[in-house]
Amino acid sequence: MPLQDYMKIVSVDDHVIEHPRVWTDRLPERYKGSGPQILETDKGHHVWKYEGQIFPYIGLNAVAGREPKDFGMEPVRYEDMIPGCYDPAARVADMDVDGTHAALCFPSFPGFGGGVFQRAKDKELALLCIQAWNDWHIDEWCAYAPDRLIPLGILPVWDPLLAAKEVERLAAKGCRTVSFPDSPVPLGHPGFTSDHWAPVWDACEATEMPVSLHFGSGGFVPGFPFTTRTGTVGRSAEAQVDDTPFAIAISLFATNLMWSTSEILFSGQLQKHPKLQFVLSEGGIGWIPYILERCDFTWDRHRWYQDIDKEAKPSDLFREHFWGCFIDDEHGLKNRHDIGVDRLLLEIDFPHSDSNWPNSRKRANEVLADVPDDEAHKICELNARKLLRFDA
Amino acid sequence: MPLQDYMKIVSVDDHVIEHPRVWTDRLPERYKGSGPQILETDKGHHVWKYEGQIFPYIGLNAVAGREPKDFGMEPVRYEDMIPGCYDPAARVADMDVDGTHAALCFPSFPGFGGGVFQRAKDKELALLCIQAWNDWHIDEWCAYAPDRLIPLGILPVWDPLLAAKEVERLAAKGCRTVSFPDSPVPLGHPGFTSDHWAPVWDACEATEMPVSLHFGSGGFVPGFPFTTRTGTVGRSAEAQVDDTPFAIAISLFATNLMWSTSEILFSGQLQKHPKLQFVLSEGGIGWIPYILERCDFTWDRHRWYQDIDKEAKPSDLFREHFWGCFIDDEHGLKNRHDIGVDRLLLEIDFPHSDSNWPNSRKRANEVLADVPDDEAHKICELNARKLLRFDA
Numbered sequence: 143m144p145l146q147d148y149m150k151i152v153s154v155d156d157h158v159i160e161h162p163r164v165w166t167d168r169l170p171e172r173y174k175g176s177g178p179q180i181l182e183t184d185k186g187h188h189v190w191k192y193e194g195q196i197f198p199y200i201g202l203n204a205v206a207g208r209e210p211k212d213f214g215m216e217p218v219r220y221e222d223m224i225p226g227c228y229d230p231a232a233r234v235a236d237m238d239v240d241g242t243h244a245a246l247c248f249p250s251f252p253g254f255g256g257g258v259f260q261r262a263k264d265k266e267l268a269l270l271c272i273q274a275w276n277d278w279h280i281d282e283w284c285a286y287a288p289d290r291l292i293p294l295g296i297l298p299v300w301d302p303l304l305a306a307k308e309v310e311r312l313a314a315k316g317c318r319t320v321s322f323p324d325s326p327v328p329l330g331h332p333g334f335t336s337d338h339w340a341p342v343w344d345a346c347e348a349t350e351m352p353v354s355l356h357f358g359s360g361g362f363v364p365g366f367p368f369t370t371r372t373g374t375v376g377r378s379a380e381a382q383v384d385d386t387p388f389a390i391a392i393s394l395f396a397t398n399l400m401w402s403t404s405e406i407l408f409s410g411q412l413q414k415h416p417k418l419q420f421v422l423s424e425g426g427i428g429w430i431p432y433i434l435e436r437c438d439f440t441w442d443r444h445r446w447y448q449d450i451d452k453e454a455k456p457s458d459l460f461r462e463h464f465w466g467c468f469i470d471d472e473h474g475l476k477n478r479h480d481i482g483v484d485r486l487l488l489e490i491d492f493p494h495s496d497s498n499w500p501n502s503r504k505r506a507n508e509v510l511a512d513v514p515d516d517e518a519h520k521i522c523e524l525n526a527r528k529l530l531r532f533d534a
Numbered sequence: 535m536p537l538q539d540y541m542k543i544v545s546v547d548d549h550v551i552e553h554p555r556v557w558t559d560r561l562p563e564r565y566k567g568s569g570p571q572i573l574e575t576d577k578g579h580h581v582w583k584y585e586g587q588i589f590p591y592i593g594l595n596a597v598a599g600r601e602p603k604d605f606g607m608e609p610v611r612y613e614d615m616i617p618g619c620y621d622p623a624a625r626v627a628d629m630d631v632d633g634t635h636a637a638l639c640f641p642s643f644p645g646f647g648g649g650v651f652q653r654a655k656d657k658e659l660a661l662l663c664i665q666a667w668n669d670w671h672i673d674e675w676c677a678y679a680p681d682r683l684i685p686l687g688i689l690p691v692w693d694p695l696l697a698a699k700e701v702e703r704l705a706a707k708g709c710r711t712v713s714f715p716d717s718p719v720p721l722g723h724p725g726f727t728s729d730h731w732a733p734v735w736d737a738c739e740a741t742e743m744p745v746s747l748h749f750g751s752g753g754f755v756p757g758f759p760f761t762t763r764t765g766t767v768g769r770s771a772e773a774q775v776d777d778t779p780f781a782i783a784i785s786l787f788a789t790n791l792m793w794s795t796s797e798i799l800f801s802g803q804l805q806k807h808p809k810l811q812f813v814l815s816e817g818g819i820g821w822i823p824y825i826l827e828r829c830d831f832t833w834d835r836h837r838w839y840q841d842i843d844k845e846a847k848p849s850d851l852f853r854e855h856f857w858g859c860f861i862d863d864e865h866g867l868k869n870r871h872d873i874g875v876d877r878l879l880l881e882i883d884f885p886h887s888d889s890n891w892p893n894s895r896k897r898a899n900e901v902l903a904d905v906p907d908d909e910a911h912k913i914c915e916l917n918a919r920k921l922l923r924f925d926a
Contacts, residue, residue, distance in 0.1 A: 214840075364793060387800050389836045397792055401789065426824065432820030432824070433785070439862065444887070447606025448780060
């Protein structure tokens with residue numbers, strides 16, 4: 143059946159483009175000149191400048207409303223994007239056109255998980271920049287339409303105690319999830335197996351704050367040529383080399399979240415943090431049954447001689463602690479019962495190239511056509527409301 | 535239905551442990567002392583020595599016949615392994631016990647794709663070592679039971695013209711497939727997108743030689759901590775760090791072959807080599823429908839502005855050029871028609887820890903229980919015979 147009229151789409155993955163004054167409006171006087179600001183280049187491009195570095199793509203693939211044949215031309219000025227990218231009133235109107243009721247928006251300039259600030263030199267400034275983004279996002283962007291825009295925050299990941307404090311500050315402001323790097327390792331930090339992150343997870347449990355892991359937020363781009371010819375990780379699209387189409391990386395982004403999922407399932411941390419919830423943002427869902435089967439198989443044969451929980455099966459841990467997210471994933475939906483209908487969430491991904499805007503509801507009707515009403519309602523709305531404590 | 539008696543299991547992935555005289559028997563006099571040889575350490579361990587380096591694990595996870603609780607203890611002497619690991623007469627007897635008719639065996643000491651020789655300093659010696667392995671494998675190992683053991687060769691990947699010549703030499707000796715690194719990039723070579731490999735692919739097409747990509751054969755171990763904390767790729771199990779269980783990498787090995795698959799599908803090389811066949815050895819199959827759907831989606835939206843074939847859809851190319859392999863993959867079999875029943879191959883993986891020996895046929899009966907006879911026969915025997923031109 144198509145989506146019934148009473149079902150409202152609550153999307154758990156969209157993107158907001160920061161307007162030019164997010165930081166100049168909010169940083170203390172002494173940092174006004176050194177925080178992120180928009181410059182206009184000789185070519186008439188709008189670019190971000192921060193700590194002496196130029197960041198050329200303000201829109202980060204904000205191509206909504208274009209034909210795929212025109213996707214290659216990145217927006218280089220605010221006027222190249224539809225206003226819903228950066229203006230909340232226009233965004234809500236774009237959501238109305240699209241048939242989307244509510245949206246959870248990730249950052250653009252800071253990176254999906256705030257990686258630009260994680261890599262910054264001046265960490266006092268970086269913390270203020272993170273808090274400025276969070277304040278702008280909650281007090282200005284989401285405040286425009288609190289029943290339509292869901293608050294998300296980013297964290298000072300370089301210091302788990304500071305990050306825990308920011309989780310508490312965000313919770314007090316009504317924030318509903320934090321975006322954490324899909325792996326902290328490319329940012330130079332310990333992985334998910336480490337107790338290093340206990341203060342952050344404690345704070346997230348205490349405040350019922352789900353942790354959204356958006357693919358790419360740790361800065362790692364999947365695919366052999368991307369990782370190794372440059373000799374580095376933590377690079378982005380500019381790491382593309384030679385004749386290697388970037389489509390390869392685009393098609394493989396979910397492998398990042400396969401790595402994160404397995405690492406967390408085998409980490410032992412879920413047993414120490416029984417209320418902790420992870421959201422696999424823009425990860426797709428079609429791979430989940432295979433990876434769970436493979437994790438269980440590995441656990442069955444290899445747990446005896448390794449430092450792995452002997453009692454808790456990975457797939458059982460998954461169904462208590464993870465949420466799968468998809469935009470357009472027919473194989474995943476066909477196999478939804480092997481994942482768990484209560485753990486699936488719909489994404490719109492406005493204004494990126496994976497989005498179906500302005501036909502998102504139409505496309506959701508197609509991919510959910512064979513799904514019974516009660517399940518479709520959970521997937522498009524009720525699961526997200528429950529996870530994010532975002533009431534109708 | 536369980537496998538019928540007339541269905542013979544032809545496994546496309548097993549492993550052979552080299553006996554101590556493979557190279558000392560075959561290298562020319564001047565290289566006798568510098569080729570790979572077995573030493574006995576003070577602790578009584580058998581180890582390989584080659585180019586001054588000690589390689590401690592002769593058995594490479596050769597644990598067949600043990601309980602999983604004892605998997606942690608690597609065999610350190612030939613006597614710690616069952617003789618079927620290195621003795622072809624014993625192997626055939628082990629296959630009889632297991633209900634397996636024929637086996638395709640990958641190398642152990644050289645690495646699945648000959649990586650030890652690809653990384654060697656003296657390339658003249660390395661080429662002779664590769665040819666010695668190939669000659670031993672075909673003339674001694676497979677010759678013992680030509681209707682039970684299927685010849686496989688490794689290549690001097692560092693030089694595409696030499697590799698092409700070795701493909702031709704192997705074809706003349708009756709070899710049925712070559713093992714090529716799952717990515718040549720961690721070995722310091724161009725990726726699959728490059729025309730660099732054209733001589734190898736030309737030779738494989740001319741000789742009807744399928745290319746087996748065994749996970750891990752390029753030396754890359756998946757999972758964030760493995761890649762980045764060490765700052766290197768091309769490391770193996772010893773790259774395990776801190777408190778990170780190696781089970782994470784074991785559960786994620788298929789992600790290597792997801793990367794290889796997407797890279798080859800978008801490379802344009804399949805259009806230049808229309809008869810080329812790739813085998814995804816030990817890659818599992820449950821992930822294939824998701825990755826194909828995702829590659830098609832990416833192709834649909836992003837081919838216009840990238841150097842990508844505008845006509846050939848990735849999933850169509852997959853079904854003409856790829857073969858999926860599995861040991862034990864219930865999700866994949868349930869979704870076998872989304873992959874293609876004509877492109878699926880069964881693996882036994884003797885003597886490694888993923889193997890079900892001596893119950894492989896029993897386990898195949900279980901996983902194929904819901905598969906009709908004609909499809910099960912293709913999957914366990916006929917597809918492999920067709921691909922490898924290995925007649926009954």
